[in-house]
Structure formats: structure tokens, C-alpha cells
Amino acid sequence: MSTDAPAPSPAGPPADIFAFRQAMHDNAQEPEGPGRNAGAERLLAEAERSGEAAFVVEGLIHLLQTYNFSSEQDKMFVPFARLLRMWDERPEDFDEEDTHRLFWMFKWVSSGMTDQPHIPLAAMEKWLGEMERRYRLAGHSERAVRQAEYHIAEHVGDDARAARAYAAWRAAERDATSDCHACELRGQGSWEAGHGDDDAALELWAPVLGGVHTCAHEPHATLAESLLPLLRLGRVDEARSNHLRGHRMVRRMESMRFAFARHVEFCALTGNEARGLELLAERPAYLADRGEPSSLMAYLAVTALLTRRLAGLGLGAEPVVGPPEAGGAGREWTVAELGAYAEREALALAGRFDARNGTAAVSAGVRERMAREPLAERLPLGLRVGRPVRRSAPPAAPAAGAAAPPAAGAPAARPGVAELLASARELTEARRPDAVRAWADAARAAVQAGTELPVRDRAEVAAHRAMHPDTADGEVAALFGTAAGLFETAGDPGQAEVARARAAFALAREGRTDDALAAVAEPCARALALHAEGRATAAEAATALICRARIHTMRGDGASGTADSAEAVAAVADFAAPYADDPRVAGRIAEAYELQAELAARRGEREAAAALYEQAVDGYAAAGVPWYAVRAQSALGGIASRLGDRGTAERAVRGALEHSAVHAQPAGQAGLHLQLADVLCNTGRDGEGAEHLLEAALWADEAGDSADTGAWARHHLGGALLRLGRAAEAAAVLEDALADLSADQHGEGAVVQTRWWLGDALGRLGEHKQAAEQYVLAAGIAAHWPRDGARDHAMLATLAAQSLSAGELDTQAARAYERAGALWRDLGDVPAVIRTLRARAWLALRPEQAGTAAGRALMAEAERELTAALATTAGSGGQDTAEPGGTQVRGGRRDVLLAELAATHRQTGDLITAAVGSTPHDPDESAAGAARTAYEEGLAHVVRAVTGFAELGPDCRDEYTGAQLLAAWLEADLGRPGAAARRARAVLAAYADDDTATETSESRRDEAQALLNYAGTEAAGS
Template sequence: MSTDAPAPSPAGPPADIFAFRQAMHDNAQEPEGPGRNAGAERLLAEAELSGQAAFVVEGLIHLLQTYNFSSEQDKMFVPFARLLRMWDERPEDFDEEDTHRLFWMFKWVSSGMTDQPHIPLAAMEKWLAEMERRYRLAGHSERAVRQAEYHIAEHVGDDARAARAYAAWRAAERDATSDCHACELRGQGSWEAGHGDDAAALELWAPVLGGVHTCAHEPHATLAESLLPLLRLGRADEARANHLRGHRMVRRMESMRFAFARHVEFCALTGNEARGLELLAERPAYLADRGEPSSLMAYLAVTALLTRRLAELGLGADPVVGPPGAGAAGREWTVAELAAYAEREALALAGRFDARNGTAAVSAGVRERMAREPLAERLPLGLRVGRPVRRSAAPAAGAAAPPAAGTPAARPGVAELLAAARELTEARRPDAVRAWADAARAAAEAGTELPVRDRAEVAAHRAMHPDTAAGEVAGLFGTAAGLFEAAGDPGQAEVARARAAFALAREGRTDDALAAVAEPCARALALHAEGRATAAEAATALVCRARIHTMRGDGASGPADSAAEAVAAVADFAAPYADDPRVAGRVAEAHELRAELAARRGEMEPAAALYEQAADGYAAAGVPWYAVRAQSALAGIASRLGDRATAERAVRGALEHSAVHGRPAGQAGLHLQLADILCNTGRDGEGAEHLLEAALWADEAGDAADTGAWARHHLGGALLRLGRAAEAAAVLEDALADLDADVHGEGAVVQTRWWLGDAQGRLGEHMQAAEQYVLAAEIAATWPRDGARDHAMLATLAAQSLSAAELDTQAARAYERAGALWRDLGDVPALIRTLRARAWLALRPEQAGGAAGRALMADAERELTTALATTEAPGGLDAAETGGTRVRGGRRDVLLAELAATHRQTGDLITAAVGGTPHDPDESGAAAARAAYEEGLTHVVRAVAGFAELGPDCRDEYTGAQLLAAWLEADLGRPGEAARRARAVLAAYPDDDTATGTVESRRDEARALLNYAGAEAAGS
């Protein structure tokens, strides 16, 4: 719309400039987007009705700001031209701040022109020259001009000019028109990264990423820019952290499409294509908003990259969210269709830019971006993968290596596949299951009839396949048994029958299984005695019987055919054949079963020893991958016994042995188990790495809602303890979507919301934090008395967050509710802290004597006095329970410390509420202030005495109260008393004392007081 005409339906001229500024401030707090822009257009229309240039100037500036931070940046140019014309005609209508913002916005308009392909290059150069002329006449540095020149040169691909402008930009002096430090550093780092020096880029970005330099859009944009340079430098952990942190910052900001595109690109290049699809689905409008063509082009390019990756993974026909708008509304898109659309539209926009620029630089950049290859095959993020992404399976051990790129894949023949399957079976490798399936499939496709012995192996291994339905397993083993008999291998036939019986037990039919296993065991032993079955085959049948007994739950004191005796039968039979690796593996299995029985009887130490013996036995038998279950069980028992070293060693061994053959669900469980051990020993950093792996493996196993949610829950807590609040918040938000109180327990849900509230509070998101605390408190409110303390603590945290969000009324009510909960629990110190917090909240709107606040402080004093009257002896409540001042004494000392703190805060509140000082020129105001200061000093002096009585534990509280009393003495015109108190502070900290931050600041303040008091005394 044109800003030369009033916007539709203005409300009328503003009442005064202050009301108008408040209205603009309120509109600026709205979310970025068309709604906020419409508000700015309406305010400008109202300003025009006033007939006053000052209103119009400020209205235009506000409109420009809203356009610049939205998808309608193409609307900036007309209102800026009008603003500039007003400056040229009547500069006196601009105050100092308006003038500064006018020159500041030159940069926005200059860089914005490069983003609009319909603006001719000659017009851009003309505008740059005009900017340079005006800056020179106004006496401004050329730094911003050279930055704008660099932006144009870099955009059109003029590297030589861009290098000169870049050097001049960095060399020129900073002044008030220079971009903020954060934005400048982002631009400079982008130049370095774009010219191959990622390390230099990250060095430039460090102050922005570290929070030293920030602004409305930083570090948001720099976090996004840093992702690929970090990956290229092998700093994947930092890249992951910056993605989690940065995406949370930009996901609701309409003007940050270019940064959002970087996060989509990051997902496409790190094996997180499913996550990339979720990001596309978050902001479908980003595929169509044309207000800033350059960021649209970037977004389309990374969309093409992501969808190409998905198509290469075999997902081209899958549905995906596409662009909204004319011709697309209601349409269902596939990955392949969106890939073609995004590539076509990105290149079309690039062509428009190149036609304007007279170069091919933009198209070349877009093509390069769309063709990028992954920088990491698999980078776990700790977030749930929305849907599985198909990937080519790793080749089985012994299988031929994949062909080199560019050569056709040679499919192995049936004979080759059979040879590989037999080799894997001989080596007792878990891969044999898949190898026999591949051989059978190839034979079926080729119409080849397999030998009966091989058909027996195919049936047996199909029965072992984890994807085979439980009800089919026994039948498949039965088929295999018949085929083994037909092939003249009676030993293997009996093994198959024993395994069929075990399959019945796994279906819950243990009595049927015991009946079915008896004959195969007897026949296997007889065949072995006749030399027609190997010792390993007979031992295997016996192990199946022992496992069935163990599953049935028979104990050591059961009937003759009990689990213990069945296990002992394996060991007795195998003893003469200990040197046979195949038999040794069955002996290890027997040790594992004995360990399970011991653990079931509560004999944990013997169970641990047996599990360790089993694991060692599997390794000695040459099948360490079968030790995983024993090692995991050993880790669990060792943890319960407090033997963390053994637990950690065992689970690390399990992870090592399962690395090649383990399935996703097992891998998830092992990583979760190791993470628990590490986090419980204070190694949250390493624990977080394993929790990341646990979450990813759980997703791949299709267990995201159970094990995955549990892993993300713990990962969020570990990240929070590591001080990585933004990452923790992203992970915990994700975990909450899957945590179920019925599955994971109410405690897990409450803890997750608690942690999330803590993370959001550290990020300054106080309203959101309060919401999480309230939701957690609602659950805790239903718990029995043992959980009442959590309820009260959560209510207090909610109140603190509401107060930090400056929602004083809501915070006061929340503190009142929390106080009632602490009163019910009999926790007087916690109750007192809620009363003091309410007192300060009551002071905020009042500022006229602080009567309500003083009354609440008096209530706190009465509560403490009453509690002290009934507390004669130490004990019953210590500092750790209350969270208050830490003292070594019991209940009475804690209460005394809280009473001293209440007196100190009462004195502080009384003097703050008076609204003046004893030195006010107005005599009545000075007299009122003097009276308030005297009254406040009385309370602070009582605090000093109280903290002094409590001794060294309250030294910092004592010196803080002394300093407050000293300043009050000085303000009351008593420099001698002020100096005496300052010297008491210095005496409390001997010269050889550890110089912590608190100690140094107290010493410095005391010295300043002495200087001030001396000057006052000399003056009087």
C-alpha cells in the first residue's frame, strides 16, 4: 500500500506525543508479521490526521522498522523516500533521535535494494553514492558506506571490489551510524567463511555466539551462519548445540527466513532429513512469501537440497507439506514434486538477479547450494525423528564391498550368497540370519531349487529373524527339523525341535514347552553317544530345556526337573568338552542362566560373579557378541551394589560387543544404561553424548514414544546441569510431546516440566517458565504428603517467574498460594521468603510509604518470633532443607538467620518506599526521608547484630548489612558512624582471606565508604 495516503479507518489523531509513542511501543511488542505491519500503517494514518510533522516523522520511522523486520521488506522504499524528502524540506521537524534513525535506516534501504531484483543496479549504485554524500556532509564515518558497498559487490560477484570494500569497512572508524557490533561481526565472518577460512569466521563470531555482543536479531543469525563452518571443522557438538539453540530463537520470527533456511540446510547435510521435513512443515508460508526475494531464493534452494536428499534415500513418493497460495492451496505434494518446484523457482529467481546484475554469480551460488553433499552421515540431535528415513543397510560381514561410485552394482549370484551364509553360520555370527534370507530370496528370483540342507538352514534362520511373528517361530523350527532329518543331519534336527519347544515357552506356553523339549534332549544325548550328533548340538538342546525351566520360574528348591538342575545338567554334560569353542559358548549360556536364578533369589553378589563369568566365557568361545545380555545384567546388578566401576566397565563392553550386530532397540537401552551410570557419577557431558545416541537408536527402533522420550527427558536434565539451557529447552519440549504419565510416571512428567521451566527462566522466557511450573504443580498437587514439598516449591518457582516477567499482580497471588502450602508443611523459613517477596511486589506500584509492603514484612517478623518461641533446642530443620541462609546450627539458628534477613530487607524497603533522601531541597520531603531512614536504620542495625551472633557462616550477610547501615549513616549526616561500620567490614575479611568476587566487592565498597566519610567529615 502507498504510505502517502492514510491507512483505512484510522481511530483518530493521537491525544499527545507520549500516548502516540506508547501506542507504537505496544505495537512493536506484537509478533513480526502482517498484523504488526497493519498496526504501524494505522498509526501512521492517525499521525497524519494530527497535522503535526513530529507525529508523522515518528510514525514513518515506526513503519519502516516493522517493514524491515517482516516478510514485507519490499514496502520500505516508498516510506523511506518520503521520510528523506521531509528531512530535506524541514530538518527542524526531526529531533536528535529521529535524525539518528534516519541515517541509520540508510543501511537497511541500501542492503534491501540488493534483495529486490526489480531494482536496477544503476539505481543501487546511485543510492550508494547518495548515502556516501549525505554521510560525508553530516560528518559521519564512511564505515557504514563501505559496508553497503561491500554488500553490493559481494552480491553481484565482483570479488575484487568486495575485497577492497571489506578492507575499507573494517579499517574505517566506528561511529553512531555503524551497524551494531553483533551484526558487523556476522557480516565479516560470513566473508571469511565464504572465502574458505572457517576458523577465522568463527573467531570473529565468538563474541556474538558467546553473548558479548547481541541485538534483536543476534545471536540468532550468527548461530545459523555458524552451522556449516563448524561441521566443516569437525566441531559437530558445537554445530548441534547451535542448531538447537538457534532454531528456538528464529522459529517464530517472520523476518528470519534466511536463518531458518540455514537450519533446514544443516538437517539435510547431517543425516537429519526427517527433522528437515518437520522444519519445512513449521513454516509452509516461507515457500511463498515474496516480500524479500533473496531470502525466498535461499529457502527454495535448501528445500531443493533437502528434498533431493530424501529422493536419493528412496522417499521421493512420500507426502510433504508444500507451498500455500494460488494454485497450491489444498494440493497434496510429494517429495519429488516439491524438489522439482523448489529447484525451478530458486533458479528462476536467481536468473532474475543475474539479469539485473549482468553476472552469473547468483545462479552459480544457488546451484552449488542445491548440490551440496552431506557433511556428516549421522549426527544425533536428541530430538525425535518424525518418521523413519530409509537408508541402505550395511553389508554383512563377509559380503562383497559395494561398487565404487559411477560403476554399476554387480548383484552376487545364488552360489556366492550361499557360500557367505554358510561361512557366517560356521562363525556363529548373527549376520547369518540375514545372509540366509538373502540367499533364499535370490534363489526364488532365479527359480533355483536349493539343496535340502540349505532349505533347512533357511527355515531355521527365518525362525530366528527378529521380524518373524512369534506364532510362526515354532512351526518354522519344526519345518527345519524335518528338512535336517531329510538331509541326514539328525543332530541339527533335534536342535531345531528343542528350539521349537523354546519358542512355545516364549509364547507363554511353558508347560507345553517342557513336554515338547524332553524328547529332543533325550534323543540328542543318545545321538551324541552314538557319534551321530556333536557335543555342541546336545549341549544346545539341553540349554533350550534350561531356558524353558528358567522362564517357567522354577527355583533351586523345585522338583527334580527344576531350573537349577536343568542348568547344572548343561554344565555337567559340557565339562569334558571345555576345549570345544561351540560347547564353551553353551557353558557360558549356562552361567548366565545360573546368574539369572541367583538374582531372582536376591543373591546379588553371586549373580554378579556368574554374569561376569558368562561374559568371559562368551569371549573365550569366540562369540563376544552373545555376551551383551550378560554384561547389561551385570551392569544393572553392580549399580545396585554401588560398584559403579564394574557397572561402567560391563556396559561399555556390551556396547563394544553389540556395535556390529546389535539392533536399534538394544543399542538404545545400552546407551541409556551407560548414560545413567555416567550422570550419577557427575559426568553429565559424556552422559549427554550417550543419551543422544539412545534417543536416536530408539527412534530408529520405532520406540520414540517410550525409550526415546525417556532418553530425551534425561538428556534435557543433563544439558541443563551443564549450563546449556537453550539446548535443554529444545530437547525437553520435544520430550514432553511423548512423555506419558501412565507409561513413564507422573514424576517424570513433573521433573521434565520443572527442568524446562528452569531452562526457560535462564533464557529470559519467564512467562513460559511460569506456565511449566504451574502445569507441574497441578500434577504434584494430587500427590500424597510426601510430594507436597514439590508442589510448594513449584508454586514458589511459578511466582518467581511471574515476578521476573513483571506480572506483579499474578506473582503476588502465586506467592500467597505458595506461602499457604509452606505453612501447611510447617516450613517457616520458606513461608517467610514468600512474605518478603510479596512485600517487595507491593512496593512496586505503590511508591508512597510502602504501607502494604511494611505490613507484610511485619507479618514475617511475627511468624519468626512465634516460631522461635517454640524452638528451644537445636535440630529439626537445617539450612539444606529450607534453602535459606546456610548455617551449621539446627532449626533455631536457621530461624534466627531468617529473622536477621527480614530486618535487613525491612530496612531496605522502608528507605526505598520514601521516594526521597534526607538531602532533598524540599524541607518537608527531606524531613520525611530522614524519619524513614532512621526507622530503616533501626531494622538494619538489628540485622547486623543478628548476623554477627550467628558467626562465620553468616559473614557475607553480616558485611552486607553493615554496608547498608553505613550508607544510611552517611546519608543521615553521620560520617563517623559510617566509617566505623566500613572498618568493621574490612576487619571481617583479613588480608589473607580468599579474594572471591563477593569479598573483593565488599572490600571495595567499604574503602569507598571510608573515602566518602572522610570527605564528608572534612567538609563539615
């Protein structure tokens, strides 16, 4: 038995088979793993003490099931042999279900033997033959037998036999012993993908991935299997989706190590190595659990692949989580050490399999897997990683006339200092931002070569170093000062004054605007004087003036400050106007427009600011430097969005993104992608918006800004995915976003909205308890909000109640609905209160709840409250805010209340009849009489609902027809087919003039026709 197993219960053998089955059912609900296995072992021991064969049979079956879905699959073979022996000796001890399970488990044992290298190949073949013989004698199809044969042949690398078995498997008839459709399709698709036909594989998997065929472990496994085929076909969006969906499904399932390995492999092959490391850290035991050697081998192989990729990125010395056993407990691992360990262990296991099989197929497969190359260089997932892997910046674009890069496969020649200097000068002449990096490369090469650069070049190196984004703010002014001195020495006084003006601007960026204004005055005066003497260009003088103008705009507080700023900007335009044909000066004129736009925006003149930003963008383009328009385009996008001009906003931000590629700064890219996504999502284009939010999150992580821009990107991405119906992806992203969102930094509203969305996503996934937890947490934050936010608090409380009810947590749901009702009552929202009363009434009918009387009392209370509200309501009040479950009408408050009253009558009638445990046709006359009384009472309520909905007109047509159909069925059950037919015809008449075919209208028409047919048959029979 497991070392984790507690001592056998002193209570002795189970009292009866039903109690024993309940105990097994309860144990089966526990998480996969040693704890659940220990529970099954304990239950088997109790069954053995009973002396009853039936208890032992079911105990063994339960134990086999827990072993099979755990890391202790190697323990499965002995209890199965015992079970089979019991069958051979006394088959009468097995009921029909036990017999089915015995034959079903033959498949687990036959296939499971391939995963255990200590089991000889001859033993595997013997068991396969035994399975075939027993299936034939029992009259079962050979489909499961051929599937088991396929697994053996495929494992040992016998392609010819595997192909024959695969064809026979698919050709054989399905029967009760065949694997479920989902599991079969996964295996068949894996064969196709393994033989190079990814399209065929995905076609086979489509019903599983689409949810048509599912089981306890599907689509979990198929989602994992689909990742690499999708990547190979270039369907990266689907691959990302399947990774996000699939990982959530398998991350807590011990038996899914083979699928978890696929997700690690996916990360290693898509530029998500840091994400792969986090997956390894989630399940360190996966590196050591040896109960299923084949999945351990697969996991070690992908670990070796991942660590090889990381080492190739220069991260071999990074610390990682290693195996907790096999000599690894208590030690620290590096990427390189873990990689060596994983490769060694994977190949050792593969060698054991090959020695058993007499082939080299397993080792060949492991080596191929460990050596795989990326299928996508950079696939954003939208998830935060603790340690993003930083890749080198893209190379600078070659200058005009530069030598072509070497052909693929040719050794790259390292450029010399002269070449690098020439390239840097050309980029500077072209006014490209990548000149900054080019001068740094030239300076680095000169140092390595021991070459002393000319003084003019040293001036350029210093100036461009000052412009480098990695240079600390406190160093920028000093570097520009150094550059100024070098330019003076080189005989270039115009550039010297530009450098001094830029040094002054650097002081302003440090917050020292007064010092900056004092420092910039002399460079501006000298630049203008030098220009007048012909010793400085117009562009140099304009640059000095633009530095002064920027300092003023950074300082421009109050009316006088704004006036000074406007005057400084105007001075640039006045000086530059005569030289507008010079592209360098034209760029400064565009910059002046940008500053004027900024000042207009400060004054609240949005339209004027937008027009000036447009002029700036056009000016930068005309000057041949569109990449300097990024800030103006981003600002234009923001103003245009606030003005409601989504077209201009989108065009501007797209332009900013296009031109910012030259800069390639992660923080800037993150902000622009986030801005464009906001524009797109606000125009209903969530799919395209989601793509930009993925990029925003990735760039933010690379910029080290996960907790701010990254968190916002994930917050909005989760909402977009939810609106797109991609609940599993949304849940993964929103869970991730919550790790960084905080009420202090991002606002309570953002945290509440994220938890709200996450609750919605979890609810769609059927995780109702977890959804309720999110709604409750969100409601706790909203509880202290003022009245406008109080509706959110009440709505969240209602959603929590609905989730608890859907999760069959009835007592908690009833309390939650009661609390929600109190909140709605405080807000004076009668319809919402009524809906909570009706929900509580239905909950009362569930087992172990208050019962029918309590349910009817709650419905009666709802009717009384509505009647009282109607008595005090005039006919023209405003309509209450609609909540989930409410009837939607376009009238005033009174019409809303009347609709809720009709809905209450309909539900009351439904509840009364649903609570009766018999029908008017029950053979027991007493039960039939009670049912008839209840049906008549229920029908009276439903008829009142029909009348109420009819009076409200077309807005309530669907509610009217629904009530009519319920009344018709009750009439039919009460033996009045003519009345039922009349009501069915009324439903058809309600839709007679409707050319639209909604799901509701089609369903109601079909039901009404079925009622007419039924009523006609009944009438003829009577």
C-alpha cells in the same frame, strides 16, 4: 495498505505525542508479520489526520521498522522516499532521535535493494552514492557506506570490489550510524566463511555466539550462519548446540526466513532429513511469501537440497507440506513434486537477479547450494521426529579370507550365489550374529537367479530366517520345524533336534511355556542319545539342553518352579563340563552361568548374581563369542549399579555396547545407550552421559520406540543439558520430550520433573512467563501427592511466583506467593513462609501495587511470625529443608529461624530506605527531613541484622558482611563518615584470615575499600 489491515480507527488523530508513542510501542511488541504491519499502517493514517508533521515523521519511522522486519520488506522503499523528502523540505520537523533513525534506515534501504530483483542495478548505485553524499555532509563515518557497497559487490559477484569495500568497511571508524557490533560481526564472518576461512569466521563470531554482543536479531542469525562452518571443521557438538539454540530463537520470527533456511540446510546435510521435513511443515508460508525475494530464493534452494536428499533415500513419494500459494493451495505434495517446484522457482528467481546484475553469480550460488553433499552422515540431535528416515543396516563383516572390497570409485561387482553361500557358511562357522542376514542374502540371490539350493542350505536358510529379528513370533516355531525336517533329509539328525528344541523355546516366548516344556522333552532326549551314538556333537546336545533350561527359567514361578529351573540349568553344566575345551560347548556353559545369575537375581542374591554374570561374560569371551555376552553385561551393569559399584556397571555396559554393534538392532542400542548414560550421569559425568542419551534417542526413534525409550532418553537428556548450563538446548529437548511423556505410561514424577526442568531452563533464557506456566502445570500434578510430595507442590508454587515476578507480572506474582505461603504454612515450614512474605513485601513497592505501607506491614508480619516460632522452639530441633532464597546454616531449627529473623531485619531496613523517593541530601529540606527519618529507621533494622548474623558465627559471614556494608552506606548518607568507616573495617576484618577468593568475598572487600576511601574524603571535607 495490507489487505489484512483493519479500517482506520474512528477515534481520529492521537491526542498527544506521548499517547501516540505508547501506541507505537505497544504495536511493536506484537509478533512480526502482516498484523503488526497493519497496525503500523493504521497508526500512520491516524498521524496523517492529525496534521502534525512530528506525528507523521514518527509514524513513517515506525512503519519502516515493521516492514523491514517482516515478509513485506518490498513495501519499505516508498515510505522511506517520503520520509527523506520530508527531511529535505523541513528538517526542523525531525528531532535528534528521528534524524538518527533516518540515517540509520539508509542502510536498510541500500542493502535491501539487492534483495529486490526489480530494482535496477543503476538505481542501487545511485542510492549508494546518495547515502555516501548525505553521510559525508552530516559528518558521519563512511563505515556504513562501505558496508552497503560491500553488500552490493558481494551480491553481484564482483569479488575485487567486494574485497576493497570489505577492507574499507573494517578500517573506517565506528560511529552512531554503524551497525551494532553483533550485526557487523555476523556480516564480516560471513565474508570469511564464504572465502574458505571458517576458523576466521568463527573467531569473528565468538563474541556474538558467546553473548557479549547481542541485539533483537542476534545471536539468532549468527547461530544459523555458524552451522556449516562448524560442521566443516568437525566441531559437530557446537553445530548441534547452535542448531537447537538458534531454531528456538527464529522459529516464530517472520523476518528470519534466511536464518530458518540455514537450519533446514543443516538438517539436510547431517542425516536429519526427517527433522528438516518437520521444519518445512512449521512454516509453509515461507515457500510462498515474496516480499523479500532473496530469502525466498535461499529457502527454495535448501528445500530443493532437502528433497533431493530424501529422494536419494527412496522417499520421493512421501507426502509433504507444500506452499499454500502459487498454485499449491488445497493440493497434496510429494517429496519429489516439492523438490521439482523448489528447484524451478529458486532458479527462476536467481535468473531474475542475474539478469538485473549482468552476471551469473546468483544462479551459480543457488546451483551449488542445491547440490551440496552431507557434512555428517548421522548427527543425533536428541529431538523426536514423526517419521524417522531409516537407513539400511551396515553390511555384514566379511568372513575370513573373503575377497577385499573394490577400490573407491570402481564399480562394485555383484556377488554370485556361490559366493554368498560361502560367506554365510563361514559366518555360521564363526558363530557371528550377522550370519542371519548373510543366509537371507544368499536365499534372495538364489531366487533371483532361479537357482535351487541344496537341501542342507535350505535348512540353514529356514533356521536363520527363524532367528531374524523381523520374523513375527508366531512364525518362528514353524520355521524351526521346517528346518528340522530339512536337516533330517540332509542326514544331519543332531541339527534337526537342535531346531526342534529351538521351536519349543519359540513357543515359550509366545507365552506357551507348558506346551514348550512338553515339546522340548523329546528333542533333548534324542540329542543326548544321538550324542551317545556319535551321531550328534556335544555342542548340539548342549544346545538342546540350554533351550530346555531357558524354558524352565521363563516358567519358574514359586519355589518348585525355581527348583526345576535350577535343576535344568545344572543339567547343562553337568553334561557340558567334560567338553569345556570345545569353544561351541564353552559358549553353552557361559549361557548356563547367565541363567544361574538370573535365578540368583530373582532370589534377591545380588552379589551372587553379579559374580555369576561376570563368569558368564568371561565364558563368552573365552568361547570366542563375546557378542553373545551383551545381555549378561547389561544385566551385570544393572545389578552393579544397584550395589553401588559404578565402576563395574560402567565397564559392563560399555562392553555390551561394544559387542552389540555386531547385532546393530536399534531397540537394543537405544536401551544400552540409555543404561550407560544413567551410570555416567549418576557419577557426575553429564557431558559424556548426554552424548549417550543423544544416541539413545536416535536409536529409539529408528526402532519406532519414540514414545517410550525415546521419551525417557529425551527426559534425561534435557536434565543433563540443564546441569551442564546449556539451557537453550535443554529447553528444546524437554519441550520435545513432553510430547511423548504421559503420567499413565511414564509416571507423574517423570512429567513433573520434566516440566520443572523446563521451567528452570526457560527462566535462565529470560522466558519467565513461559517458565511460570511450566511450574504451574507441574504443581497441578503434584497437588494431590502425599506429604512427601507436598513439598514439591509448595516448591513449584514458589518457583512459579518467582518467575512471574521476574517477568514483571506483579499482580499474578503476588497471588502466587500468597498461595505458596499457604502451602508452606500447611507443611509447618516457617522459614519458607517468611520468604514468601518478604517477596510479597518487595512486590508491593512496584508500580500499581499495594505500596510502601503494605510492604512494611508484610515485613512486620514476617518478624512477628519468626518471633512467635522462636518462642516455642528449643535449641536442638532439626533444620528445615532449605529453599531458594534462604540463609544456609548448619545449626538446628532455632539457628535457622534466627538467621531468617536477621535476614528479615536487613530486608526491612533496605525496603524502608528504598521506598523513600529522596535522600538526606535532597535540596528540598522537607524531602531531606523525611528521608533522614526513614534512613534512621531503616538503619536501626539493619543494625539488628548485623548483630543477629554476628551471633550466628562463621556460617553467616557473608550475610553479616552484606548487612554491615548496607549499614555503612546508610551511615555515610546520614553524614556519619566515621561510623561508615568503622563498619567497612569490620567487613575487611571478617575476611582477614580467609585465603580463599570467592566472588562474594572479593566483591565485599572491594566495596569495603571503596567505602573507606569515600568516608575518608567525606571526613576530610567536613
